[in-house]
Amino acid sequence: MNITMALQFLLLPAGAVTVAWLARWRGWSVPLMLVLAGLVVGLIGSRVPGMPAYELDPEVVLLVFLPPLLYSAALESSYLRLRDFRRPVVMLSVGLVLFTAAVVGLLAHAMIPGLPLAAAFALGAIVAPPDAVAAVAVARRLGLPRKIITILVGESLFNDATALTVYRVAAAAAVGQGVSGMGGFEQLASGVGQFVYAAGGGLVIGLVLAYLFGRLFGLIEDPLITNTISLLIPFVSYLAAEAVHASGVLSVVVVGVFLGHRMNRANYGTRVLSYSMWKVLDFFLEIIVFVLIGLQLPLILQGLSGKDPLRVAAYAAAVFAAVVVARIIWVIPGVWGPRLLFRKIREGEPRPLMSHVAVIGWAGMRGVVSLAAAFALPAGFPERDLVLFLTFTVVIGTLLVQGMSFPWLIRKLGVTSDQEIYRDNLSEAAAQQAAAGAALARLDELTEDGVIETHAEVVDRLRNQAERRAMGAWERLGGGVGPEGEETPSALYRRLRRAMLEAERTVLVRMRDERRIDDEVLRRVTRELDYEEATLARE
Template sequence: MDAELFYILVGSVVVAAISRWRGWPAPLVVTVAALAASFLPFVPDLDIDGHVLLNLVLPPLLYSAALDVSFVGFKRSLPQIQRLGIWLVLFTTLAVGLVAWLILPSLTLPGALLLGAIVAPPDAVSAAAIGRKLGLPRRIMNVLSGESLINDATSLTLYRVFALILAGTTVTIPNGVWQFVLAVVIGVAIGLVFGIGLHQLRMRIGDAVVIGTFGLLAPFGAYAIAEHLGGSGVLAVVAMGIYVGYNSPRTDYTTRQQEKPLWSSADLLLESFVFAYIGLQFPRVLNDLGSESVGQILWLSGTVLLVVLVVRPLYVFPANAWANRSDRRRLARVDRGIESGAFDQRRKKSRRWRKYSSEELRTQIVRERMAGLQLTWKDNAVISWAGMRGVVTLATALAAADLATGSSGSLSDTTLGAEASHAIVVVAFIVTVGTLLLQGMTLPLLIRRLGIASDSEQEEDAAALAAVQAKTREAGKEYLAAKRVEWESRHGSIDLSVFDAFAKRMTRVEKDADQAQQVEDAVARPSYEELAALSRGWLQVRREIVLAERDAGNLDEEVMRELLAAMDAEELALDTRGVIRQER
């Protein structure tokens, strides 16, 4: 078993690496390759418990995704994310459950709804990969990424409720709502506790290896403790990841530089294995069916796949239209308030908004609170077709199979029979593979045909970047002027012309990482250590300006991360040069 697992891991990573090298969507290629390999006689039959798969794979994948989420973008897109991550999951669960119950009454209504909860949440791993490759605008990527972070929590909470019903527990609608609220509150609270604790460690411990190790362990701890206390482990990991990711720019640069390749490698390994496992298990799942019920279950699987494909666009377009209508009404009230002067009076009383003019504030409100108005029908077409299923659907389906065998602890007295559990697993596998192939292979074509690109965002980013660089130059001049006075008082009458040249170079060319060495080569005084400290102070001033602009919503988080990466490289060059000098 250990050797077989190792071979599958290596094989899936090799296929994923080739896909990345060729520019192909790795999840789709790995799934297809594994599906083809599963029919070969020498390929091992790998069987992993669904609960184990869910507990070992989901926390690190969620945490890694949450680290890269733009908190500002997440907050702006929260209305769409809530509609997709909560209400669309409920809508899909009900639609699939009713259809499945009508086609296969032996599932029972709770069992059919359990199936609906299993296939409801899309996995945006492949959708996000395709979107980044094709340059989807951030307004779409924020929605897809945010949806994938919270829809799993909704789905797993529904799964827990329907599993309890199958086990004979009486669960009312208020009871179910209370369980969901409790899961959200406990999950978010545990996640924030872990996030704050991990952030404090990152601020106080200078060893990037130790911090990276704690970062690897923390998602499993947050997930397990939240689930043990009746909360949502998914939301615990997501809350922790968003908090740590948002505050990551305040930690030491070595932590950031070690963290990114670490999680990129973990993502590649786990995602490759999961999608390979999906493909490898499909033939075995079909073989587990009895010959008498194969036709009926395949008919059920095809129908559920069709329902899953159709329900999403049927929900996305009307829900977005309704939300836009509400946003336009709110915007009309703002405009009437501006015309009457009442809005201006409220603006002046607000500490947050008084710095804006009325028209600037209107633009800010649209950007922060009415992000739905920015989505066009083309954007919604892409969102409605980016519904590929993945690891959560697979793992919960395998866990549901345990309900019939009694291997899931307290749910051993379930009314879910063996045939029904096999049907759920087959349907989940067909829906997962079908959406990965149908939607995953056609999504790039849809994006190209609709002509959706991020050109306008690139222009906005360039303008925001220019504004930030202008502010950093001004702040740098003030910093250097203060330092010049300090150096004059410390060194007396030494020649500070080199300092002036340094200051001129620093305020003119921000990407020159070799300036301290150039200055030191020109004159022995001031010392190299002082010039290096001056460089680090200048970098810190720039970081503070960039973070302030991010916090104010004037700079997108992705642009901020690119700027910080360049600054981190400059600081690394300074430290490396200092080490070389000490060794000489």
Template structure:
């Protein structure tokens, strides 16, 4: 089993690398490759383990997304995010559950609601990746990002409540609401406690490798403790990630650089692995429905898939416009979204591995010992929804974004804001340099460093303001850009010399590593673009 998982991880990473190299959307291609691998005769393929996804894969992905999110942006659009991350999964659970109950033969309503909860949470990872590549407006990206952080918690809590009713553990509506509230508040508290504790420890350590190692363990520890306390591990991880993401500005530069590199590498591995693993599950799912009428299965699948897609539209449009009409002027500023951006948010409803993991987590029997009703059909319908939304919405979302012209101009605004802030920062630095210079004698050799620092500060300001104008394709290479290019060329030349010295035996590898580390930081400091 472990060897199979390792092979899947290696193949997934190779496929994802090819997709990224050629600018292709990797989720659907990875699922397709997984389908092909799953049908290879005699090849051992692992069955999806829900604990593997919900404990080892979901927490680090959520934690990474939370750290990269903006707390201010989420707070400014909390109503839209709440509608997508809390209201929509609950409505989807009910609507899809009733559609499945009316369509699938011998599927009781309690089990149908389990299916509704399973397919309720969209996987916004691929939608966000597409949006970043095509330049979606920041408000749209904030909505999709906020939804992806919290909708799993809502759907998984609804799944637990529906599952308890389906297997015979009596749960009234009031008990379900209480369970939901306790899980949400408890997860929030656990996440804050972990965030405060880890933030203090990392600042106290001032040891970049150890700080990054602790950061890697945070999502797993937070999720585990929250779940052991019967709270929402997802909300705990998201809360800890948001808190530590805001506090990361107080860490050392080496820790921040290291954290980002490690986090992005882990994200690539896990995202590639889970999408390939989805495709590999097809043989296990087909085995469960052998002997069923495939005509009826097709009807069931079409009904559930259609309901899953349509209910998002029926919810998103009213949620986008009705609050502003009903509570006009009483809810604070919340810019009216354009119809095109609302359509893009409605269309970005692809499902992912969380849905499939929840489906595989359905027990084989109820409390009475009877087989869980239509478990095999629920697994198949979940698979159809996941692959169907990836195929229908995932492949067409880039075309929809381009066709509707939903793009943002935040990059120009960011450059202006950066230039203004850099100007203020440079003035403060120059003032401090004047204070330092005033305390030095005229013949003090340290005055040369003051002169060099003043030139460096001026260069920073010049770069920021130059980037506001026309690009080099219209005005040619700016003096600062030329200086940066020459500086990079000289750094590369020095790097080659150090490597040649090592190859000639005049320095050893430890000296080479020291030299390369210094040159790498120097080159990184030269890349000041926004």
């Protein structure tokens, strides 16, 4: 690789990071700005001689980008909340995907001349699953209630497994692979069998690997080694399942949810390093993915030469509308139907808020998995270029139309997590107080041998720190302000201590510049100050 090629290779991540920084600085939606930037650069770059073309490689997306992004989202998800909301998650990740694939497939088959039913169903499966990256990025940025976030994230974690399985069966049928001499019923039975095998195989492989990795992490306490191994886990999980034609997506998600649930058993160093590592890796992969989506437009338009633009635009508008309407049609009865049919659900679950139902019904942004599946269609696939364009318009349409209107809808409906935040702070304060009580009791046990008489200052410092942490949690409920509007003791402590830490850093840097201490000493001492300041941010 020469210097010119290397520089062209760096253009994509460098540009994506720049756009993401500007979007975060201005408070704009990072995914939307990246997609728009990709569209603009793609259209302009296609007319500039020598401008590199960044064609989406489906294997790179499915093998390099998708596993770590799914695994990271699964690590941060809550097994207990997913279990609590398993019914809506399953109805969306399985039922809605199948329903959308059927609706889009039947519409496309009836609307597009010469498009076989199997190929139309493949198109439906391609555009059916909302994107995990978009769902997590938008939902958390907008501060949605925890229940909505859990349902949307749970849906996006598991729906790819459903969609990709249906896609493989339909795509194989569309090109005549493995269906020769089979009737409609036999094809349906074969498809159902493949679906059950892929889902069951992915689940079993994920559970086995989760157990093995859990035992391995129990034997290793080195945070650096543990987190290095964790970087390999999503790829091992995905490839292990795909090697036996099971669902690699489901395998990755199962392992991530299991290990995330057990993360509290790891040592603090592993957790601190893991959080930082996955946060940076997620951000980097996400911005590359979103800008790649926008860059695909010139390549897709090249395959449509000779087709009637108005007719193609009508197809795209119809498919986009079908995807959006199918979700709304499915969500409303999906929420209210079980309550009408089962008294146990009516009596055991609170009445759903229509505002929450509306938010879930509108949150259907598609992403790079749909594009990767479309690009992976074989060359002999019927109307491949048209299917690719229809997929692109659905992805762009949902990201722009739904993504840009999503914040307005949430504000209009008044959907916030303010009550949850207050309840979280209240429960945190109670937990901190209980933990501090246990810590003080343990301190009393350890100092019964008379150490308090010879090292009273150490014991007093430990006692004050435990009491201050407990009181700080209660003070946060008032926003760091006392009843008379005065600054609380904990808020005062944090403000003064941060100023002291900054003064310490200034002196240390000056001593390094004066060559009185080495850079290694500066880094080691600064790291200790950073850990203390990170603790202050949570006190």
